[in-house]
Amino acid sequence: MAPGPGNILVVEDEQAIAETITYALGTEGFGTVWKTTGRDALAVLATQTVALVVLDVGLPDMSGFDVCRELRRQHAVPVIFLTARSDEVDKVVGLELGADDYIAKPFSPRELTARIRAVLRRTHGNTTVTGTASTDWAHDPAKCRIAYRGVALELTRNEYRLLAVLLAQPGRVFSRDQLMTAAWDDPGAALDRTVDAHIKTLRAKLRAVAPEADPIVTHRGLGYSLREA
Numbered sequence: 269m270a271p272g273p274g275n276i277l278v279v280e281d282e283q284a285i286a287e288t289i290t291y292a293l294g295t296e297g298f299g300t301v302w303k304t305t306g307r308d309a310l311a312v313l314a315t316q317t318v319a320l321v322v323l324d325v326g327l328p329d330m331s332g333f334d335v336c337r338e339l340r341r342q343h344a345v346p347v348i349f350l351t352a353r354s355d356e357v358d359k360v361v362g363l364e365l366g367a368d369d370y371i372a373k374p375f376s377p378r379e380l381t382a383r384i385r386a387v388l389r390r391t392h393g394n395t396t397v398t399g400t401a402s403t404d405w406a407h408d409p410a411k412c413r414i415a416y417r418g419v420a421l422e423l424t425r426n427e428y429r430l431l432a433v434l435l436a437q438p439g440r441v442f443s444r445d446q447l448m449t450a451a452w453d454d455p456g457a458a459l460d461r462t463v464d465a466h467i468k469t470l471r472a473k474l475r476a477v478a479p480e481a482d483p484i485v486t487h488r489g490l491g492y493s494l495r496e497a
């Protein structure tokens with residue numbers, strides 16, 4: 269397929285992985301542009317519009333993090349990182365690079381295409397307009413009230429603030445530090461496990477409304493996200 273506005277830019281120096289990604293995206297109807305270096309990727313973005321960038325962290329000429337920083341100066345294009353090690357995952361979450369998601373190697377092509385669709389839905393769809401995950405949720409910031417599946421939740425102040433942070437960006441993984449900074453007046457006074465404790469009580473309250481749903485997702489070693497609709 270010729271380069272165009274619906275294309276995905278794949279930045280990956282390992283040919284076998286790039287071919288797997290390109291093939292998987294092709295079968296789902298996406299066009300792809302493949303580049304093996306950060307500089308070539310930035311050159312593409314300077315001249316073409318792409319729908320999304322799949323960006324390997326370990327590139328031969330510069331790190332994917334630097335590529336992301338560079339492209340963020342000019343573009344709001346969604347970025348999904350490909351990470352090879354867990355310390356890279358920590359950086360994706362911790363550095364606030366403006367990445368929309370990440371996927372750890374090895375990954376299944378099906379998982380990657382599902383993530384890509386989810387990010388495209390989130391960034392182009394109308395879910396970002398309301399800022400809520402789906403019709404499951406109703407958030408009234410003026411009254412500090414959140415309803416789940418039509419049931420108003422009885423939340424403590426910190427539970428409310430935690431949930432409001434998650435609800436603002438469904439699918440985004442927040443580290444415990446980020447949640448604590450966002451939801452506590454004095455984050456220094458709270459410990460990691462305090463976030464865990466509040467997530468636990470939140471989950472119990474959500475379970476009382478919908479026993480099977482479990483809308484808060486735990487990402488081991490990383491933090492939490494709200495499940496996307």
Ligand code: CA
Pocket residue numbers: 280281282324325326327
């Ligand atoms: Ca690589």
